[in-house]
Amino acid sequence: MALYFIPLATVILFIINQLTNTLCIQKEIPEEKQPKVFRTINVLITILLISSYVEVLFA
Incomplete structure (x- = not known):
């Protein structure tokens, strides 16, 4: 499963x-605020991807 999910x-x-x-x-968006925007979105998407992987793994 991880073989397909990680890529x-x-x-x-x-x-x-x-x-x-x-x-x-x-x-x-100003240059000084862009890293915070990217960080926030990346963290939220990573949490979503991990939770969906766990759901598929245990379903």
Whole structure:
């Protein structure tokens, strides 16, 4: 299961980072606030991916 899930999670995280970058550009978020935005979104997506992996693992 991890053989498929880890590469998929990496791709999802990469795509989310691209979308976050687009969001920062469109909303004109200042450069000094962008790292906090990226960190928050990455932590939340990582929690979501881990919880979905655990759910699939024990379901």
